[in-house]
Amino acid sequence: MEKIKTDLLVIGGGSGGLSVAAGAAQMGASVVLLEGHKMGGDCLNYGCVPSKALLSEAKAAFAKGRAPAKAYEAAKDHVRAVINTIAPHDSVERFEGLGVRVIEAYGTFTGAETVQAGDYEISARRIVIATGSSPLVPPIPGLESVPYETNETIFELRERPERLLIIGGGPIGMEMAQAHQRLGSQVTVIEGAKALGKDDPEAATVLIERLRNEGIVIEEDALAAEIRGEAGAIEVEAKDGRIFKGTHLLMAVGRKANTDKLNLEAAGIEPTKTGIKVDASLKTTNRRVYAIGDVAGGMQFTHVAGYHAGIVIRSALFGLPAKAKHSHIPWATYTAPELAQVGLTEAGARAQHGDKLEVVRFEYAGNDRAIAEGQTTGFIKVMIVKGRPVGATIVGHQAGELINTWALALANNMKMSQIAAMVAPYPTIGEINKRVAGAYFSPRLFESKMIKRVVSAVQRFLP
Template sequence: MERIDTDILVIGGGSGGLSVAAGAVQMGARVVLLEGHKMGGDCLNYGCVPSKALLAAASVAHAQGGNAAMGVGPGQATINYGAAKEFVDSVIGQIAPHDSVARFEGLGVTVIEDFGRFTSPTEVQAGNRVVTARRIVIATGSSPFVPPIPGLSDLPHYTNETIFELRERPDHLLIIGGGPIGMEMAQAHRRLGSEVTVIEGQNVFAKDDPELSAIVVQKLRDEGIEIVEEALAQSVSGKSGDITVSTTQGEFHGTHLLLAVGRKVNTERLNLEAAGIDYDRSGIKVDAGLRTRNRRVYAIGDVAGGLQFTHVAGYHAGVVIRSMLFGLPAKAKRNHIPWATYTDPELTQVGLTEAQARARYGARLDVVRVDFDGSDRAIATGKTTGMIKVMVVKGRPVGASIVGAGAGELIGIWAMALANNLKISAIAAMVLPYPTMGEINKRVAGAYFSPRLFESRFIRWLVALVQRFIP
């Protein structure tokens, strides 16, 4: 058995693990990285990257429908579903070298292509190697959760890990789950020519602002997607190409089935008991600094049991690097973490929703709404469906919700404001090029200050005084 001693051992080569490994080795630490499956993890191979590529192909197909208001008639779209999936593969292939074994070995990381399991609080075995490390970072991520629906094990079905392998377009795709993955795949497949039914046991977009998510739901329904809420799946039956999902709202029939009901953390291979690490079904138990009960071991990203987003894993990487390499206090926060669903229109959130802010702040809360149809750029480009809603307490934003074209980009300014505890006056002070969608953010600041300026008796009195006495 070969033994390796190192400063930092990273278990998992997804977004968070790769960020830790690259950052630590370039700052002079000895780093060993374990990855038993694919470098780049879920995001590169099964999640963020392929889903956005497929949505982009679907958007091109959808655009062939034309726009009568702009004087553009419908074109003749020829959709090759298999070719669209090949495009997805090509996108993954272009990004993969950045996450490859060769790149990280070039940086000086010792990469072991095997899974790791703890054999003691300081040792991890990977194949015929035992790695001893001063600090260990668990970044094993999560996998699709497959619910125990009666009949499911007897039928072919897909998850986000397998749907991108499909090369023949589904005639009718049944999707169980109305979260971001389910809704993005619903719109992508509908625009690529499939009939689509989304079956959700509660409400779709359950974590988002219901006022804004309703706008997305209506748009998807207008495109022909059947969305059934409060329909708990009770069983599935049939055969390949002829599948029935029985729910509390009746039966639904299709040719293919995609499960998008959530994620489960990847802890089963780790033998965490040997390391004295506490965990449960939601993830590994960590403190504010992302440390486990075993003070040598950290957990980051999905496996740490919090928000399951690629950018959160990257953020966590920065937190633990600060602690491990420099011995500085570092805590992971959540209030400034945004998320986005990349449907058309996009749906994004950072900080508190309106309901959460009202529950916390009550009468101290101001909610500022601005519709996209007041934006000159939105009008000029025909993208007026949308709204931004910002929750403000004593002049500082505590949350923002956006639905509309480019919402994933627009949310960035509010994420920065929350991360830096900025006042909304900082947004008002921006000067932006005209016309841009970004002006919508500045309009929010204007909408917040307008009644305070134009309806204030004191301001009117002060202006009158200045005009009377100052030459």
């Protein structure tokens, strides 16, 4: 067995691990990267990239009317082409070119500072666990004998499902529901609680109504109790007796951290129910080992893994104090309309700030560009405490783009006056951000008796 010593060992070649490895190698550290499956991880191969590519093709098909049978195959060809275009950026060859030693094998801890991967034993000054997550498949009676898809298999499906059942009404379930409905499938979403239950309920309602108007059946409070049937004839029975029939089944109920192969106990690393226990610096209970991204057990987004990578680089390479915070991390569901959030929702802000909270909103119907493009469904609302935003909710066209402004504001503790000072080009959807800031200041300016008295006094003295 070959023994390797290195400054930094990264376990996992997904977005977070690749960011750490690339940054550390280019800054002069010796780096070993382990990846036992596919470089690029879930995001490139089974998640963000293929799902957005499929949604793009579905949008185009929807604009032309009902999708022909071959539209589904063409959409899958597009998905594969997009993955193949991006893949070289995440390839073994590229990272070896950056100076990273890439070992294509899974890593298993054999001690506090050592990991075995294939025929190699690696010891490192610092280790980063970036193994990501996998689809969670709950133990529903009968599921073990029925064929089903997950996000790791659905993008390889070539034949369009005639009637697709989706268990799970979160972002993944809703994105796949709209994509498949627009590509000609009949889709039923089966949700055990409330669809999009982690989002602002007012905003979620706007999106759910649109999906239902497109023909998607969304069944809430329908906890799956039993699954039966065979390929082409599947039934899901809810706890309350409702029965849903379809030709295909997609499981989209959540994700679980990938820790099974790591042998965490050998390294003195404490696991949790959702992943690995970390402190604010993303260090595990073994102070030489970090955990980032999905496996850290928090927000499961690609951009969070990238953010964590920056924290680790500052800490592990430069020895600088660096702590992760998540109050400024945005997220989005890329349906049409899109749904985006950063910071506190209205309910969360009211619970935390009480009477100090102000909520301002602006409707898409008041935006000239939205009117011109027929995209008037939706709204933005911003939660404000003492003149500073603490959260923003957007549902509507390009919500995932618009939320960037508010993520910037929260990350830098900006005031609403700074947002109001921005000049947006006319006509753009982005004016919505400025207009909602105007909605905050308008009552203070136009309804203030003091302001009116000051203006009246000044006018008397002007020449």
